Each structure stands twice: as C-alpha cells, then as structure tokens.
Amino acid sequence: MGECIRLEYDVDGENFASAGHASESVKRTLKQMGVSPASVRRVAIAMYEGEINMVIHAHGGRAIAEIYPDRIDIYLRDTGPGIADVDLAMRAGYSTATENIRSLGFGAGMGLPNMKKYSDEMKIDTAVGVGTTVFLRIRF
Amino acid sequence: MTIREVVKLLDAEILCGEEHLDTEIHTACGSDMMSDVLAYVKDQSVLLTGLLNPQVVRTAEMMDMLCIVFVRGKRPEQPVIDLAESKGIVLLSTEKRLFVACGILYTNGLGG
Secondary structure, three states, X not given: OOOOEEEXXXXXXXXXXXXXXXXHHHHHHHHHOOOOHHHHHHHHHHHHHHHHHHHHHHOEXXXXXXXXXXXXXXXXXXXXXXXXXHHHHOOOOOXXXXXXXXXXXXXXXXXXXXXXXXXXXXXXXXXXXXXXXXXXXXXX | OEHHHHHHXXXXXXXXXXXXXXXXXXXXEEOOOHHHHHHHOOOOOEEEEOOOOHXXXXXXXXXXXXXXXXXXXXXXXXXXXXXXXXXXXXXXXXXXXXXXXXXXXXXXXXXX
C-alpha cells in the first residue's frame, strides 16, 4: 500500500458559493507533490463534480482523500436522499436538479458521467433515505 | 494571441489580473453551463460566459484556465473578483454578447 496522506473535509451543503473548497485543496496538495498536471486535473474535475453533487442534492457531507504514491482514493459521503436508480443517474443528460440549480450553471446531468470519465474506478453505494457514498480511484 | 489582445478586440474592462495580460492563449470556449465546460472542454485557456457566480471561477480553476470573459456587460460581485485574483485568473467584462465575442476571437485566430 505504501505511505498514505489522508485529507478530510466538511462539505457545507448550505453554502453553494464555497462548493469546490475540498477539491481545490486536494488539487493544490497534488500539485505541490509533483503529480503530473494531467492527473491533477482529472482528480480536480472528478472530485469537484462530486462536491457539487453533495451540495446540490444531499445537503453536504464529508469528503476524504487518501493520497498514495501511485494513486488517490476519494470517498464522498453524504446522508442525503440517496439515488433511487443508479443506472438512470449515470446516464449523460439525466438530472433531478431544480431550475434554480440550472440557473447557477449546473444540473446538466453530466456530474456522475463526468466522474466516471475522469476516474479509473468508481463505485456508488447508495440507499434511498439513508445517503450515498461515492468512491473514486484515480491512478497517476 | 495574448490576453492583452483579447482585451483590445472585445473592448473589455479588466476586473483583475492585470499582471497576467501578456500570457499567451491559444483556445477558448463559451458556455453558461459549467457542467458542460467540465464535460467537454480540453485545454482551453479562456472561458466566455454570462454566468456570474463563484463556481465560474472554481470551474475555471479546476480546468487550469487563465482568463474568464463576462459577456453582455455583466460584472460579478467583489468576492468573485477576489477569488479569481487569489487564483491568478484574469477577469474581463465586455459589452458584447456571447456569440459576437466568441466570433471576434475566433476570426482573429483563437481556436476552439
């Protein structure tokens, strides 16, 4: 497994303006560690999409990043409404976001597909009424 | 072209990042949908948009973009300008509409 750097963040579900704070911090850390810019960007986009999802759908939660020499594992945990149909949610263009969210520039139904596109592994554990944990693994 | 040339071509006002105006840029994209910017953009360094919230700056930051142009004469609030300033991202504001602003930059050699 090797040495691991663990970073943990509160994702504030009430504050749309601050969404992206955790991704930004992880991006900065990876950059400082000398991870390639292409990998840093994949991590930043995948995690940022996840963070936005937590804010617009699930009232926030916890974001945990474990950085290994060859990869990063990200856990995005919320206690939101859960995802009733994961296959449907994974479909590009499908979104349950409100008109208000769309007016902010999100809710195009690209969040989960984007997270899959930019990560090497993605796993969604979800239960309606309980919450969702999204696991992302990105190799450098 | 440089960001300085973008300023001139779009008759734009500089909101922050004056010290980065000589940075070279090669490509741009125009969108009001940040989800689509995150999904489809690749290595573009300028974002033209009519959207004003802080997530425009964060999206640009995640994509390693260098400059955001607000179209239709829009200006974001000060916290958004401060956020961009802290990230070293240039913010410009032009009276031109999105289609026109994109067209001017495209015909002057900026790629998509």
